[in-house]
Amino acid sequence: MTHLEPHYRMTPPDRLPAKEKQPVHAVLHNVRSAFNVGSIFRTADAGAVTRLHLCGYTACPPNAKLQKTALGAFDYVPWTHHETLADCINHLRSEAIPIAAIERVEDSVPHTRYEWPRPVAVVFGNEVKGLTREELDAVDTVVSIPMLGHKNTINVATAFGIVLFDILRRWQAV
Ligand SMILES: C[S@@+](CC[C@H](N)C(=O)[O-])C[C@H]1O[C@@H](n2cnc3c(N)ncnc32)[C@H](O)[C@@H]1O
Structure with a gap:
């Protein structure tokens, strides 16, 4: 019996046709779960995000857990690691984003x-602590996802998907 390789492994990134990127930079600060980061990579690829900025102790490729949920998407989403959120914010400010x-x-x-x-x-925080007041004060705006149920927050990867596709829909990119 022949086992076909999963599609995501069949085409090396340098042989894929170029896709237009959307001018969205996603920043993950101290996101502890590699599964969450992998899931965000996959959604970032779906939304043609320009770059993922992985700050602090956020998991970076290569990482087996990350690979499990990203399903190879980190080959297609440019990413950068920043030691601190402040470094990342300085970099984004230097590009007037x-x-x-x-x-x-x-x-x-x-x-x-x-x-x-x-x-x-768009900046997302740690699964338990979120972003601190000091971190929120360092950015231009704070945006929330309305919660109609009993809980205050949702999973960070789910929040990322909601926000990304709201941006793309408003820009009429989807
Ligand atoms: C589970 S939340 C962090 C916990 C939260 N600070 C708390 O007090 O429960 C993880 C991250 O997901 C994002 N997030 C989750 N739910 C959100 C919501 N309703 N509105 C905005 N961001 C949300 C934020 O970026 C947050 O830092």
């Missing part, structure tokens, strides 16, 4: 009412 933290705090704007700038950088 507006920065929105994604966090559910009192002074945040619901994503349904936020006019996403283009380009944009």
Whole structure:
């Protein structure tokens, strides 16, 4: 019996046709779970994100757990590791990219009412602690996802998917 290689392994990235990137930079700060990071890589590929910025102790490729949920997507999504979130913010500022933290705090704007700038950088935080007040104060805006149930927050990879596809829909890219 012949076992076919999964499709994601069949075409090396340098042999893929060039795809237009969307001017979205996604920043993950201290996201502990490699499974969450892998899932975000996969969604970032689906939305043609320009670059993933992996800050602090966020898992970076190569990593077996990350590979499991990314299913090879990190070959297609450019990424950079920054020692600190401040380093990353300085880099984005040097490129004049507006920065929105994604966090559910009192002074945040619901994503349904936020006019996403283009380009944009969106910052996501740790699964337990989220982003600190100091980190939120270092960006331009704080945007939240409305919660209609009993819990205050959702999984960070799910939050990433909601935000990314809201941006793309508003830009009429999807
Ligand atoms: C599970 S949350 C962090 C925990 C949260 N700080 C708390 O107090 O429960 C992980 C990350 O997902 C994103 N997130 C999850 N739910 C969100 C929501 N409703 N609005 C905005 N961001 C959200 C944020 O980036 C957050 O830093």
